Amino acid sequence: MPRQILVTSALPYANGSIHLGHLVEYIQTDIWARFQRMRGHSCIYCCADDTHGTPIMLRAEKEGITPEALIERVWHEHKRDFDGFHIAFDNYHSTHTPETRHYADTIYTRLRDAGLIEVRAVEQFFDPVKQMFLPDRFVKGECPRCHARDQYGDSCEVCGAAYLPTELIDPYSAVSGAAPVRKESDHYFFRLSDPRCVEFLRTWIVPPQVQAEAANKLNEWLEGGLADWDISRDAPYFGFEIPDAPGKYYYVWLDAPIGYLGSFRNHCDRHGLDFDAYWKPDSGAEVYHFIGKDILYFHALFWPAELHHSGFRTPTGVFCHGFLTVNGAKMSKSRGTFITAESYLRHLNPEWLRYYYAAKLNGSMEDIDLNLEDFAARVNSDLVGKYVNIASRCAGFISKRFNGRISGEELPKLDPSPYIAQQSQEEMQRKMEAARKTPSGPGFIAHAKGYIVQPQFDETDIVGWSQARGVEIAQAYEDRNFALALRLIMELADIANRYIAERKPWEMARQEDRDSELHEVCSVALTLFRNLTVYLKPVLPVLAEQVESFLNVAPLTWADVLSPLPPGHAINEYQHLMTRIDPRKIEAMVEENRRNLAPAPTPEPAPARHAEHQQHVAQTDEAKVPESRHIGIDDFTRVDLRVARIANAEHVEGADKLLKLTLDLGTETRTVFAGIKVAYDPASLVGRLTVMVANLAPRKMKFGMSEGMILAASDDQGRPFLLAPDSGARPGMRIR
RNA sequence: GGUGAUGUAGCUCAGACGGUUAGAGCGGCGGAUUCAUAACCCGCAGGUCGGCAGUUCGAUUCUGCCCAUCACCA
Numbered sequence: 131m132p133r134q135i136l137v138t139s140a141l142p143y144a145n146g147s148i149h150l151g152h153l154v155e156y157i158q159t160d161i162w163a164r165f166q167r168m169r170g171h172s173c174i175y176c177c178a179d180d181t182h183g184t185p186i187m188l189r190a191e192k193e194g195i196t197p198e199a200l201i202e203r204v205w206h207e208h209k210r211d212f213d214g215f216h217i218a219f220d221n222y223h224s225t226h227t228p229e230t231r232h233y234a235d236t237i238y239t240r241l242r243d244a245g246l247i248e249v250r251a252v253e254q255f256f257d258p259v260k261q262m263f264l265p266d267r268f269v270k271g272e273c274p275r276c277h278a279r280d281q282y283g284d285s286c287e288v289c290g291a292a293y294l295p296t297e298l299i300d301p302y303s304a305v306s307g308a309a310p311v312r313k314e315s316d317h318y319f320f321r322l323s324d325p326r327c328v329e330f331l332r333t334w335i336v337p338p339q340v341q342a343e344a345a346n347k348l349n350e351w352l353e354g355g356l357a358d359w360d361i362s363r364d365a366p367y368f369g370f371e372i373p374d375a376p377g378k379y380y381y382v383w384l385d386a387p388i389g390y391l392g393s394f395r396n397h398c399d400r401h402g403l404d405f406d407a408y409w410k411p412d413s414g415a416e417v418y419h420f421i422g423k424d425i426l427y428f429h430a431l432f433w434p435a436e437l438h439h440s441g442f443r444t445p446t447g448v449f450c451h452g453f454l455t456v457n458g459a460k461m462s463k464s465r466g467t468f469i470t471a472e473s474y475l476r477h478l479n480p481e482w483l484r485y486y487y488a489a490k491l492n493g494s495m496e497d498i499d500l501n502l503e504d505f506a507a508r509v510n511s512d513l514v515g516k517y518v519n520i521a522s523r524c525a526g527f528i529s530k531r532f533n534g535r536i537s538g539e540e541l542p543k544l545d546p547s548p549y550i551a552q553q554s555q556e557e558m559q560r561k562m563e564a565a566r567k568t569p570s571g572p573g574f575i576a577h578a579k580g581y582i583v584q585p586q587f588d589e590t591d592i593v594g595w596s597q598a599r600g601v602e603i604a605q606a607y608e609d610r611n612f613a614l615a616l617r618l619i620m621e622l623a624d625i626a627n628r629y630i631a632e633r634k635p636w637e638m639a640r641q642e643d644r645d646s647e648l649h650e651v652c653s654v655a656l657t658l659f660r661n662l663t664v665y666l667k668p669v670l671p672v673l674a675e676q677v678e679s680f681l682n683v684a685p686l687t688w689a690d691v692l693s694p695l696p697p698g699h700a701i702n703e704y705q706h707l708m709t710r711i712d713p714r715k716i717e718a719m720v721e722e723n724r725r726n727l728a729p730a731p732t733p734e735p736a737p738a739r740h741a742e743h744q745q746h747v748a749q750t751d752e753a754k755v756p757e758s759r760h761i762g763i764d765d766f767t768r769v770d771l772r773v774a775r776i777a778n779a780e781h782v783e784g785a786d787k788l789l790k791l792t793l794d795l796g797t798e799t800r801t802v803f804a805g806i807k808v809a810y811d812p813a814s815l816v817g818r819l820t821v822m823v824a825n826l827a828p829r830k831m832k833f834g835m836s837e838g839m840i841l842a843a844s845d846d847q848g849r850p851f852l853l854a855p856d857s858g859a860r861p862g863m864r865i866r
Numbered sequence: 867g868g869u870g871a872u873g874u875a876g877c878u879c880a881g882a883c884g885g886u887u888a889g890a891g892c893g894g895c896g897g898a899u900u901c902a903u904a905a906c907c908c909g910c911a912g913g914u915c916g917g918c919a920g921u922u923c924g925a926u927u928c929u930g931c932c933c934a935u936c937a938c939c940a
Contacts, residue, residue: 285939322940343870343871346869346870346871347869347870347871347938350869350870350938350939351938351939351940354869354939354940356940357940359940423937423938424937424938426938427938427939427940428940431940432940452871452936452937453936453937455936458935460936489878489879490878490879492879494871495871495937496871496872496936497871497872497936497937499878501877501878503877503878503892503893504877504878504879504892504893505878507877507878507891507892507893508878508891508892510892510905511891511892511905512891512892514903514905515904515905515906516905516906518902518905519902519905519906520902520906521902522901522902522903522905523901523902523905523906524901524902525902526901526902527901613879613880614880617879617880617890617891620890620891621890624891627905627906627907628906628907630901630902630906630907631899631901631906631907631908632907634899634901635901636899636900636901636902637901639901652901706903709903710903710905
């Protein structure tokens with residue numbers, strides 16, 4: 131019976147680019163989802179951009195655009211990157227949507243009615259200039275323990291001390307620089323410490339809902355005592371206002387996981403699916419969240435407790451993975467190993483990375499390392515040297531000698547044992563037993579329930595042997611032990627290559643009377659190649675499509691290995707399926723990332739904690755960056771230059787250099803103070819077109835807020851010469 | 867600081883519920899081959915399984931301590 135599965139990956143924050151660290155999770159989830167679909171199950175993969183919170187609000191303000199415009203732009207960037215890596219979401223949505231608001235309100239209201247929401251006064255730092263409460267990460271000051279300067283409000287990066295923002299010495303706002311004042315305000319708390327929550331979680335945080343190693347960690351937190359969770363933030367805040375609490379907004383971390391519901395609901399509405407069938411408490415559907423170990427707390431404590439007490443089912447499983455290191459160290463901008471998805475795609479094939487990550491992922495919470503040398507060696511050897519090579523070395527005979535048709539005879543049974551290297555079948559068996567003993571997730575439970583049918587295969591036949599391995603490979607995929615799956619698959623590729631070497635088809639080709647033998651060998655080898663393609667398809671979907679076209683077969687599913695290619699089946703001309711990685715391309719990519727460092731003249735306030743998901747970059751990196759004569763195109767495109775029409779220009783009372791300009795950008799108008807009074811008469815400027823920096827952070831000047839800057843050349847005396855676009859340009863046009 | 871995880875050949879990783887000569891792939895070296903975008907096949911070398919101590923007839927596998935790396939501390 132097909133399973134009904136819903137999977138999610140953590141929501142990337144709409145405040146930064148997707149990089150190779152993020153991709154571990156999306157690739158892992160995508161492989162698992164594709165595997166399930168190939169098995170004939172329904173597996174819906176939903177995700178969304180996480181769009182709320184102070185960092186988004188401030189960044190939009192800094193860029194001079196609305197938060198809505200910012201998250202819209204970032205959504206497209208994220209989607210483009212995911213598409214580039216063949217992440218096959220069924221829905222990629224946003225948390226800033228009516229669906230997410232609906233479920234946030236539903237969950238909040240039900241928790242409130244259950245008596246699990248409590249209002250408490252909280253004293254917090256308040257920025258008197260910006261008129262806003264400051265998140266911990268937006269307060270800086272001197273560490274109370276080691277007295278390091280400019281440390282964040284929650285912990286010291288020098289000595290590692292954790293403290294409250296109010297403990298900082300000489301605190302200042304990272305937003306305005308002003309000294310913050312203490313101010314009290316009502317906050318809404320989810321009462322996680324309520325016995326109902328604690329009792330529920332005690333029974334919930336055990337395998338198979340979470341991995342055994344995660345259960346240890348969670349228990350540690352649980353036994354340490356759970357604190358209530360502050361789920362509200364005061365205006366100004368970009369998010370959803372709490373229905374019965376004007377001026378209070380849901381904390382971004384409340385609506386982030388709810389975004390899973392929102393995205394899925396949106397998918398259901400568009401495809402006529404029944405949302406409740408998946409999310410009602412007694413649902414028979416399976417729900418899995420793939421997450422990084424940094425957000426385990428949210429997904430395995432807050433989230434199930436919220437769901438359970440608001441009338442929803444809880445996840446079938448939370449699958450936690452580790453972080454990515456590159457060449458054994460944290461990703462680093464100065465080493466060029468902070469590699470964005472977009473930059474990777476400019477240089478390298480996404481399936482190479484999918485394969486390498488898969489070869490490292492084993493379903494545990496351990497970190498995985500992207501060793502760039504090993505990456506090239508592994509991909510070149512496994513995929514090009516072993517796997518693709520099988521097709522490459524047989525296809526020529528089939529097309530030249532047999533008119534592109536495989537053998538018309540039924541394939542004979544062939545003893546595989548001569549080709550199974552030293553590794554005896556018993557040893558293989560032992561490995562399988564060991565794999566079975568590893569702490570298995572829900573997939574294993576599903577397996578025990580009989581979802582996975584295990585047909586018996588004839589292992590004394592080489593094709594049957596490849597089918598039999600498919601059972602073990604499927605189990606490995608199910609358990610998210612992709613590393614084991616790929617080891618088994620490559621073992622099979624080795625056997626196919628040894629088989630060809632042993633039978634020596636090239637010798638047969640020289641002898642007149644051995645045509646049928648030659649035909650048989652190539653047909654067997656191509657059948658094995660077809661099976662390998664089935665097994666690799668979750669990891670290499672695009673390559674598999676090329677193979678389907680080469681072999682002239684319908685899209686491959688897992689069940690296809692059960693039947694050989696039909697006798698006499700016609701295949702197409704072989705075209706090389708994958709090229710080797712040229713290490714110079716990797717070097718070029720790293721070099722580009724090294725050079726494209728943002729100069730970061732003004733240190734930006736660090737994003738709030740949740741926004742750091744997967745952004746584990748070596749600290750103190752930027753400071754060491756050598757100045758470069760060149761900037762990358764990325765640096766340039768960060769500057770949003772626009773054509774602007776000077777709608778009005780006037781003198782400023784009391785200013786001896788400034789003119790106050792009103793600039794028309796087509797969709798909006800801006801006020802800009804420009805130091806051009808010495809050269810221009812206001813009246814002569816009105817109606818002119820010029821060029822402005824549209825995303826310059828607004829700056830408070832003596833005479834008012836300046837929301838951008840216009841461009842001008844200047845001579846030795848500082849006399850300005852305003853730039854103007856060619857005739858025909860219209861206000862708002864982007865300059866690049 | 868507390869807690870947890872990890873530490874196995876040059877590299878990336880398996881594995882051992884304690885027990886004969888500790889494994890693979892890659893890399894290196896030698897050979898064979900030429901069907902294959904030099905891939906593939908055969909063979910060789912390479913590790914006192916992080917360190918110290920304990921339990922045991924016996925530990926790399928269990929226990930304790932130490933060192934290193936990583937993470938978490940709401």
